[in-house]
Amino acid sequence: MLKNEYLKTIRERIQRENPYQAEYLQAVDEFLPSIEVYVEQNPQIEENSILELLMQAERVIKFRVPWQDDQGKWQVNRGYRIQFNSALGPYKGGLRLHPTVNESIMKFLGFEQVFKNSLTGLPIGGGKGGSNFDPKGKSDGEIMRFCQSFMLELQNYIGPDTDVPAGDIGVGGREIGYLFGQYKRIQQYSSGTLTGKPLGIWGSLARTEATGYGLAYFVQNLLKDYQDSLAGKKVAVSGSGNVATYAIEKVHQLGAVAVTCSDSNGFIYDEQGIDVALLKEIKEVKRGRISEYAERKPSAKYFSNESVWTLKESYDIALPCATQNEINEVSAKIIIENGAKIVAEGANMPSTLKAVKVFQENGVLFCPAKAANAGGVAVSALEMAQNSQRLPWTFEKVDGKLEKIMEDIYVTCRDTAKTYGHAGNLVIGANIAGFARVADAMIIQGLV
Ligand SMILES: NC(=O)C1=CN([C@@H]2O[C@H](COP(=O)(O)OP(=O)(O)OC[C@H]3O[C@@H](n4cnc5c(N)ncnc54)[C@H](O)[C@@H]3O)[C@@H](O)[C@H]2O)C=CC1
Numbered sequence: 001m002l003k004n005e006y007l008k009t010i011r012e013r014i015q016r017e018n019p020y021q022a023e024y025l026q027a028v029d030e031f032l033p034s035i036e037v038y039v040e041q042n043p044q045i046e047e048n049s050i051l052e053l054l055m056q057a058e059r060v061i062k063f064r065v066p067w068q069d070d071q072g073k074w075q076v077n078r079g080y081r082i083q084f085n086s087a088l089g090p091y092k093g094g095l096r097l098h099p100t101v102n103e104s105i106m107k108f109l110g111f112e113q114v115f116k117n118s119l120t121g122l123p124i125g126g127g128k129g130g131s132n133f134d135p136k137g138k139s140d141g142e143i144m145r146f147c148q149s150f151m152l153e154l155q156n157y158i159g160p161d162t163d164v165p166a167g168d169i170g171v172g173g174r175e176i177g178y179l180f181g182q183y184k185r186i187q188q189y190s191s192g193t194l195t196g197k198p199l200g201i202w203g204s205l206a207r208t209e210a211t212g213y214g215l216a217y218f219v220q221n222l223l224k225d226y227q228d229s230l231a232g233k234k235v236a237v238s239g240s241g242n243v244a245t246y247a248i249e250k251v252h253q254l255g256a257v258a259v260t261c262s263d264s265n266g267f268i269y270d271e272q273g274i275d276v277a278l279l280k281e282i283k284e285v286k287r288g289r290i291s292e293y294a295e296r297k298p299s300a301k302y303f304s305n306e307s308v309w310t311l312k313e314s315y316d317i318a319l320p321c322a323t324q325n326e327i328n329e330v331s332a333k334i335i336i337e338n339g340a341k342i343v344a345e346g347a348n349m350p351s352t353l354k355a356v357k358v359f360q361e362n363g364v365l366f367c368p369a370k371a372a373n374a375g376g377v378a379v380s381a382l383e384m385a386q387n388s389q390r391l392p393w394t395f396e397k398v399d400g401k402l403e404k405i406m407e408d409i410y411v412t413c414r415d416t417a418k419t420y421g422h423a424g425n426l427v428i429g430a431n432i433a434g435f436a437r438v439a440d441a442m443i444i445q446g447l448v
């Protein structure tokens, strides 16, 4: 509950101006209370109307995306790019292709991206985009025609020094390849305009792995503070896409065992540990369903139409890596009853506000998305650096930098929380540290 009068007026205004945008309001309701102490100690925020400026996306772009299906029939989707804040650099953030995409979801993602990107310490502002196009069941040709049409419009607004999109749900190397090809046809070659590119067109080594690996590094740093490590830990993971797969791979490399993964049809519990090679074959190569995993691995049980977070089995760490609001109050209680001591968000905003409260009130070490999953966008910024330099870096170099960036983010969040009287609260640490850097940059630049 907000006490500060300035923040109350900001909250009322956002509600008035965005009345039906539930996800955006949720992200705001997580953010505002956690920066209250900073705003009270820093009068320049109110004096310069920083929050009035910051809470309005700099630009909201909406466009029509017509494309032809394999039967030659015209289909139409809605495309978006939210250019949220450029105080720290070109807008940077992924593109999501999923039928649920709407302006509220785009805005919550763009808003969180601003502070996440700030936490990386790299020169990137925040943005997000996507479409309500559903890639599921579409042929390569349909995906290509959609991506080309999407880019025909988006290319008007992006560029290596203005706005640099990447992948998110439903957008991987294949889609980025088609998007880049179309961009090049219209605007000439400019490798730094998209990141998450396949290696053959100047993508970065370790970008595919970065978000999941970064998540594991973040947790490892947290455990180190408790003279502990991932070795021997049992981990529950949701999702089976880019973030989940590489989070599982890295926790295994660090000596833990991940026992679950999921897709929108159900989840797998494999007490022997998820077989990452099999998971990759089913999801990355065949683009199949997770149910096939249980058909091929006798130790695995498949739970149809259920969320991982209904599972009642003991584990030490929960890594939600699928989508927003996958953990509610009820599932948060189950996670605690299962014995989890750490919840680290690989997905963006996977926990509802009530779930976060349950975790924090029960002593769970809760790692918010904007800090814990920042490894992906951090390596995207390293991909931009390599593209500018016209030189590829080795996997070890990129991964080493990622490890250091995740350590720095963890330490910054931990120390900022302590400085402002909330030791242990990484939500407060992440929001204040991310916000302060953006606010300072806005003031230095005359608020523009
Ligand atoms: N790809 C990246 O670099 C980053 C992704 N994220 C976030 O991580 C999350 C996952 O993204 P990616 O792995 O990239 O996407 P992806 O498209 O590779 O995989 C998404 C996964 O989530 C599952 N999923 C989606 N909706 C679901 C639902 N309603 N119920 C259960 N499972 C569902 C899908 O089946 C799939 O396994 C998203 O919240 C995304 O915003 C965050 C930071 C960076």
Ligand SMILES: O=C(O)CCC(=O)C(=O)O
Pocket: 092, 093, 094, 095, 113, 116, 164, 165, 166, 167, 168, 195, 196, 348, 373, 374, 376, 377, 378, 380
């Ligand atoms: O790599 C990027 O630019 C975007 C990553 C992203 O969308 C995210 O951090 O949520």
